Amino acid sequence: MRPKQTKSLQSNTLAGWLMSGPALLLITLFLIVPFLLAFWFSFTNQRLISPNPTQFVGTSNFEQLLGVGTLVLQPEKAEDGSLVVSATGELSYPRVRDFTRNNPDFQHLNGMREWFGWEWGNTKILVLARDLVFMKALTNTLFFVAIVAPLQSIIALLLALMINQKLRGINVFRTVYFMPVVVSIVVVSLLWRFIYDGRSGLLNNLLQFLSFGHFQPVDWLGNPDTAMWAIIVMSIWQAVGFHMVIWLAGLQNIPLTLYEAADIEGASSWQKFRFVTWPGLRNTAVLILVVITMQAFALFSQIDVMTNGGPLDSTQTLVFQAVQRGYEQQNIAGGSAISVLLFLIVLTISLVQRYVTRER
Amino acid sequence: MAAVTSPNQRLKISLKYLLLILVAVIFVFPIVFMVVSSFKPDLQLLRDTSSFNAFLPIGDISLDNYFAAFRRAPVGLFVFNSILVTSLTVVGSLFLCSMAAFAFVFLEFRGKEIVLSIIIATLIVPFETIAVPMLMVVNSLPWIGGNGVTWGWLNTYHVQIVPFLADALTVFLFVQFFRDLPKELVEAARLDGASWFQVYSMVIVPIAGPVFATAAILKFLAMYNQYLWPLMVTQSEQFRPVMVGLQYFFQLNTAWGEVMAYLSMITLPVLAFYIFLQRAFITSIASTGIKG
Numbered sequence: 001m002r003p004k005q006t007k008s009l010q011s012n013t014l015a016g017w018l019m020s021g022p023a024l025l026l027i028t029l030f031l032i033v034p035f036l037l038a039f040w041f042s043f044t045n046q047r048l049i050s051p052n053p054t055q056f057v058g059t060s061n062f063e064q065l066l067g068v069g070t071l072v073l074q075p076e077k078a079e080d081g082s083l084v085v086s087a088t089g090e091l092s093y094p095r096v097r098d099f100t101r102n103n104p105d106f107q108h109l110n111g112m113r114e115w116f117g118w119e120w121g122n123t124k125i126l127v128l129a130r131d132l133v134f135m136k137a138l139t140n141t142l143f144f145v146a147i148v149a150p151l152q153s154i155i156a157l158l159l160a161l162m163i164n165q166k167l168r169g170i171n172v173f174r175t176v177y178f179m180p181v182v183v184s185i186v187v188v189s190l191l192w193r194f195i196y197d198g199r200s201g202l203l204n205n206l207l208q209f210l211s212f213g214h215f216q217p218v219d220w221l222g223n224p225d226t227a228m229w230a231i232i233v234m235s236i237w238q239a240v241g242f243h244m245v246i247w248l249a250g251l252q253n254i255p256l257t258l259y260e261a262a263d264i265e266g267a268s269s270w271q272k273f274r275f276v277t278w279p280g281l282r283n284t285a286v287l288i289l290v291v292i293t294m295q296a297f298a299l300f301s302q303i304d305v306m307t308n309g310g311p312l313d314s315t316q317t318l319v320f321q322a323v324q325r326g327y328e329q330q331n332i333a334g335g336s337a338i339s340v341l342l343f344l345i346v347l348t349i350s351l352v353q354r355y356v357t358r359e360r
Numbered sequence: 361m362a363a364v365t366s367p368n369q370r371l372k373i374s375l376k377y378l379l380l381i382l383v384a385v386i387f388v389f390p391i392v393f394m395v396v397s398s399f400k401p402d403l404q405l406l407r408d409t410s411s412f413n414a415f416l417p418i419g420d421i422s423l424d425n426y427f428a429a430f431r432r433a434p435v436g437l438f439v440f441n442s443i444l445v446t447s448l449t450v451v452g453s454l455f456l457c458s459m460a461a462f463a464f465v466f467l468e469f470r471g472k473e474i475v476l477s478i479i480i481a482t483l484i485v486p487f488e489t490i491a492v493p494m495l496m497v498v499n500s501l502p503w504i505g506g507n508g509v510t511w512g513w514l515n516t517y518h519v520q521i522v523p524f525l526a527d528a529l530t531v532f533l534f535v536q537f538f539r540d541l542p543k544e545l546v547e548a549a550r551l552d553g554a555s556w557f558q559v560y561s562m563v564i565v566p567i568a569g570p571v572f573a574t575a576a577i578l579k580f581l582a583m584y585n586q587y588l589w590p591l592m593v594t595q596s597e598q599f600r601p602v603m604v605g606l607q608y609f610f611q612l613n614t615a616w617g618e619v620m621a622y623l624s625m626i627t628l629p630v631l632a633f634y635i636f637l638q639r640a641f642i643t644s645i646a647s648t649g650i651k652g
Contacts, residue, residue: 173383
């Protein structure tokens, strides 16, 4: 048997490449080449249609995106050294645009806009950004991931525990909870526009009904304070069934004998969860956290259908901006630079997650 | 077992069901709202959102919105396009990805480890971030068809199919499944003189039903619900799928009843399909996670 096997091993190379070749060719052409192109474009001034040839511009796209600076403003003083106070008792500060518009002493701040700031005594400290929309997209995306990843994982686990009970008809509930997963996110987003509508939306009407008319209607998607939360709630609603099912598979993989042993020891429900269920779900937990994190970073369709990044850029996201610039504004270089940064962020986070959750 | 339930236990079980039903309501109400609204004239539809009538098929109920939707847009064409593109992509990708996975698991060839790890690594690239460069790629590719050689793939069926015939997730699913199969199956068939392709098609494929179902369902959902890519590559009506067809209902005056009718038409068949095959759907999603 031995010699025959070595013979078949030798003939493997050709067969191996022939059988995997078609898939490899397609993945190379439609995944790896576009990815490498995005990398290359991010160092050029590529546009979709341009009369001028494409030029290599080094890291200037990234400097444009990531450029930040600080500006320390002291209150203005009158000639005698006392602070200038306005009629309403407020201190007066120099205007930011005197520093950011062609000020030869502050070249590094040229073109920047105020991002956020705070006060230190009478001193104002401002953080300026060169590309304010990008910065908002970046912080919004990180916020979305930071909320959705843990929240959706936990809700999915609670749902999985609920439908893992031995009750008659439990499969019906399992089927229902999973249903939104098979509905397109575009369809879901359109439906939820009715739920979130500011005047006669279903959510406002429900809250008014529950509060006996005391609730003041909110334009959930039109208010910068609530828009991102509205997107978060809807996104969880749509996707949580998927992760519920993965948790459920994990739950059902835990040997029943462990629960029987715990029963003999007289363990409470919480103790059974803490010492049997949870340790048994470790691998599942890691997988779910990684998957949700990846999916959350790709937030796009909901934004495109529901808010277009507004109001006041409160729902801008990295992927939405990458598509806006690369496709709508035909600024391929700018869109690609965002894609590359997003990719680096996701890669870093997945490496960190892998390190933190490694088997010890 | 029901005979021994005390009143206390019965209360506990009732509370459990109450909670289960409340959660179920949260998950179905938008879908009920969609279907119910699709039968109502616009004015009533908007008025009803202020009460629980939004979820009840009462008032002026008719199929008018459905007829109007067909008049406004070539709904049949969009559905046909979606079914064509989705089914061809699902069938093609199952074949190509399972064959590649077979090679990665059962054949020894130089470089397969590194190639496989590159494929797995691409799982973390969101599609939207490479959509624009991909648009440039397909725009400069040749195609040999009825009109001889043509350049650029925009406004065709194949631009919606070929780029998705192989993807990392599908390859990964098959690799995971094949790794658990006993190697002896393959060795025995090889000793009997079967070619590698015969081993794949006559030994492995017949026992890989569950993973084919999983991959088919996931691919079906991803393809049917695709949005950004068909929006970019189908400027002409002739090739548009259902999700792009939605735009027709927001041009000029938005008629919400028609929107709801169209949404119902493109969603309910998938939901029916899901409910019919719900066990397969759910076990297939679950199987993606078991290894962890």
